[in-house]
Amino acid sequence: MKDSLPSPGGMPNDGARSMLLLGGCYSEAMMANVVAGCVDSLRGFLAEPLRPLMTALSEEMRKCSAVLVRLLEQTRSHPSRVPVLLDYLDLLLPCFQRSLLDIKKYYEDKSKSKEIRWRTMYHKMTEEGGMQLPQRFTLYHQFLLLMSQMLVRSPSFDMNALEVLQNRILQLREKQGIESPGPSGPLVGPKISAAAAFQDKSIHWAEDIFSRPLPSRTPLKHLRFSECFGPFTDVDVPKKARILFRRTFDQERITIFAFIDPMTRSPYLVIRSLDAGSNMPAFSMRGVHEVCIERDGSCLVLKRWSYAERCPKLWAVLYFLTWEELVLFHCTFVAMKFEGDQTSNVNPVEFKIGREKRLFQCAILDDGFKHSLLVYQDTKSRGLRLHANVWDGPLRFCPVWTAFVTSQSRSSSWMVRKNKNRILLHDIQPYVFCNSYRPEHMRQNKYNAFEIEFVAEEAQQRFREIFYPPPTTADSNPTESTASSSDTGGATDTSK
Numbered sequence: 183m184k185d186s187l188p189s190p191g192g193m194p195n196d197g198a199r200s201m202l203l204l205g206g207c208y209s210e211a212m213m214a215n216v217v218a219g220c221v222d223s224l225r226g227f228l229a230e231p232l233r234p235l236m237t238a239l240s241e242e243m244r245k246c247s248a249v250l251v252r253l254l255e256q257t258r259s260h261p262s263r264v265p266v267l268l269d270y271l272d273l274l275l276p277c278f279q280r281s282l283l284d285i286k287k288y289y290e291d292k293s294k295s296k297e298i299r300w301r302t303m304y305h306k307m308t309e310e311g312g313m314q315l316p317q318r319f320t321l322y323h324q325f326l327l328l329m330s331q332m333l334v335r336s337p338s339f340d341m342n343a344l345e346v347l348q349n350r351i352l353q354l355r356e357k358q359g360i361e362s363p364g365p366s367g368p369l370v371g372p373k374i375s376a377a378a379a380f381q382d383k384s385i386h387w388a389e390d391i392f393s394r395p396l397p398s399r400t401p402l403k404h405l406r407f408s409e410c411f412g413p414f415t416d417v418d419v420p421k422k423a424r425i426l427f428r429r430t431f432d433q434e435r436i437t438i439f440a441f442i443d444p445m446t447r448s449p450y451l452v453i454r455s456l457d458a459g460s461n462m463p464a465f466s467m468r469g470v471h472e473v474c475i476e477r478d479g480s481c482l483v484l485k486r487w488s489y490a491e492r493c494p495k496l497w498a499v500l501y502f503l504t505w506e507e508l509v510l511f512h513c514t515f516v517a518m519k520f521e522g523d524q525t526s527n528v529n530p531v532e533f534k535i536g537r538e539k540r541l542f543q544c545a546i547l548d549d550g551f552k553h554s555l556l557v558y559q560d561t562k563s564r565g566l567r568l569h570a571n572v573w574d575g576p577l578r579f580c581p582v583w584t585a586f587v588t589s590q591s592r593s594s595s596w597m598v599r600k601n602k603n604r605i606l607l608h609d610i611q612p613y614v615f616c617n618s619y620r621p622e623h624m625r626q627n628k629y630n631a632f633e634i635e636f637v638a639e640e641a642q643q644r645f646r647e648i649f650y651p652p653p654t655t656a657d658s659n660p661t662e663s664t665a666s667s668s669d670t671g672g673a674t675d676t677s678k
Contacts, residue, residue: 199268200264200265200268203267203268203271203272203275204254204257204264204271206271206275206279207250207251207253207254207271207275208250208251208254210247210250210275210278210279210282211246211247211248211250211251211254212247213279213282214243214244214246214247214250214278214282215243215244215247217243217282217285217286217289218239218240218241218243218244218247219240220285220286220289221236221239221240221243221285221289222236222240224236224289224296224299224300225237225240227296227297228296228297228300229297232297232300235304235314235315235316236300238316239315239316239319242316242319242320242322242323243282243319245319245323246278246319246322246323246326249323249326249327249330250326252330253267253326253329253330253333256330256333256334257333260333260334263333263334263335264333266332266333266394266395267329267332267333270325270329270348271329273348273351273352273355274322274325274326274329274351276355276360277322277351277354277355277358277360278322280358280360281307281318281319281322281358284303284307285303285307288300288302288303288306289303303315310357310358311354311357312353312354312357318354321347321350321351321354322351324343324347325344325347325348325351328340328343328344328347329344331393332344332393332394332395335385335389335390335393336393337389337392337425337426337427337428337439338428339392339393340429340430341392341394341395341396341507342503342504342507344395345395345399386424386426386442386617387517387614387615387616387617388426388427388440388449388514388517388518388615389426389427390614391427391510391514391613391615392427392429392510393427396504396506396507396586397506397586397588397611398506398565398586398588398589399503399504399506400504400505400506400560400563400565401503401504401505401563402479402480402501402502402503402504402505402508402562402563403480404479404480404481404501406481406499406501407431407432407435407436407501408431408432408435408436408481408498408499408500408501409436409455409498409499410436410453410455410464410466410497410498411495411496411497411498412464412466412497413466414455414464414465414466415465415466415467416465417452417465417466417467419441419452419467420441420443420444420445422444423441423442423443423444423450424441424442424444425439425440425441426439426440426441426442426449426518427439427440427514428440429500429507429511431500431501431502432501434456435455435456435458436453436454436455436456436498436500437453437454438451438452438453438454438498438500439451439452440452440470440514440518446523446524447522447523448469448470448471448522448523448524448525449469449470449518449519449521449522450467450468450469450470451467451468451469451470451473451484452465452466452467453465453466453467453497453498466497466498468486468497469522469524470515470518470519470522470525471519471522471524471525471526472486472487473485473486473487473497473515474487474494474529474531474532475512475515475516475532476531476532476536477508477512477535477536477537478499478536479537480501480502480508481499481500481501481502482499482500482502482508482511482512482515483496483498483499484496484497484498484499484500485497505560505562505563505565506565506586508535509535509567509584509586510584510613512535513569513581513584513613513615514615515532516528516532516533516580516581517580517581517615517616519532520577520580521616528579530579533571533579535558537560537561537562538558538559538560538561539558539559539560539561540556540557540558541557541558541559541566541648542555542556542557542644542645542648543555543556543557544636544637544638544641544644544645545573545636545637545638545641546570546634546635546636546637547635547636547637548570548582548619548624548634548635549619549620549621549623549624550623551572551573551582551619552573552574552637553570553571553572553573553582554570554571554572554573555568555569555570555634555636555645556568556569556570556571557569557645557648565586565587566586566587566591567584567585567586567587568584568585568587568610568612569581569583569584570582570583570584580615580616581615582614582615582616582619583612583613583614583615583619583621584612584613584615585610585611585612585613585632586611587610587649588609590608590609590610591649593608593609595608596608596609596649597646597649597650598629598631599642599646600627600633602639602642603635603636603637603638603639603642604633604634604635604636604642605633605634605636605642605645605646606627606629606631606632606633606634607631607632607633607634608629608631608632610631610632612632
């Protein structure tokens with residue numbers, strides 16, 4: 183039984199796919215320069231009014247070429263992150279290649295005059311894409327820039343912007359007659375989960391949290407805008423400060439970023455708010471130790487401590503597009519507060535995210551530590567997540583990692599019972615909130631699946647029953663043999 187299971191999770195051997203797609207980056211970069219040269223050559227023969235659009239087109243193609251080459255260079259210095267790129271390259275490159283070949287086809291059509299070639303090319307391809315032809319390559323360029331930021335874990339990476347552009351490229355592929363690479367939604371598969379497991383210890387854990395796409399996106403509904411209430415002052419971020427992440431709201435009307443002060447080694451938050459009328463920025467900064475966080479529906483409410491009035495004051499409300507990003511921000515904030523040298527205590531209300539129901543809790547042995555494992559369900563969206571925090575000591579309740587349970591859990595091979603105290607979870611992507619935890623140590627099995635070791639066998643059984651409830655029919659016989667083979671609803675037992 184245990185040898186018959188394929189490995190749906192972990193780090194698959196997709197070296198050939200990686201070589202093919204990265205090779206495609208180089209070949210399409212070279213082709214983009216060639217086709218841009220063709221457009222430049224054609225421009226010299228046409229009337230002046232037609233030239234600005236042709237200049238814009240060739241410039242955008244060269245920008246795409248430059249980012250493709252830079253992306254290749256970055257993969258050499260970030261080899262463990264390459265699997266994160268592959269699905270996105272698989273989405274983009276066929277679409278990008280088709281656009282270049284179409285332009286080349288129109289350019290080489292000697293049956294038409296040079297002006298007719300350009301006009302036909304421009305109008306046909308503009309009609310096909312639903313945007314002006316130069317803007318199509320601007321779309322490609324923006325998508326490539328986000329991929330580059332994702333690869334190097336840039337604090338400026340915006341996962342929501344990546345998905346917006348991803349959907350636009352999927353629509354363009356459809357109009358081009360190119361088969362979709364897979365279901366719509368975030369292009370996150372087992373390869374990305376495994377790549378994310380090998381965390382780079384040279385970076386701060388918070389730099390990694392928002393530098394990769396979400397495994398699922400559960401939308402949150404709201405009709406209000408994010409807001410900062412000040413006080414607003416001049417903000418002077420230390421030159422050697424380490425920027426951890428940057429998040430934007432309402433099309434960058436509100437921007438919040440976190441950094442570590444090199445002197446105090448404490449994390450700080452800066453909010454930039456743009457005035458709705460003048461579009462002038464105003465800044466407000468607070469140490470994480472000075473702020474409390476709690477959830478209110480689709481938003482997180484941040485309250486600062488007023489030393490003058492000796493009471494909490496509203497500092498900001500941040501409305502999130504997805505439940506997943508709200509959870510990650512909340513957990514990141516609380517973990518940073520525990521980590522900061524200036525934090526005297528953490529308000530117990532911050533340990534739990536509001537509007538989540540706790541379905542399960544037990545003790546586990548996790549990378550050599552004793553942790554609490556919890557299963558939470560969002561009461562509105564019904565989204566599920568696993569959550570581990572510190573069991574005891576001064577860091578008790580500090581988040582260690584969280585992982586969102588996606589549609590993969592519906593697969594009968596998602597959960598595998600290894601023995602009476604251990605289970606394996608395929609296609610799970612833990613987001614880790616400390617640098618001392620090593621998630622790769624929990625994948626030391628032939629499936630490269632994430633392993634959970636329960637302190638008590640009974641807890642392991644209860645955990646499995648959350649996702650695979652036991653049969654309720656009168657003729658069911660819950661013997662050890664039937665429970666093992668079906669794993670109470672389809673999961674497989676590898677202890678046999």
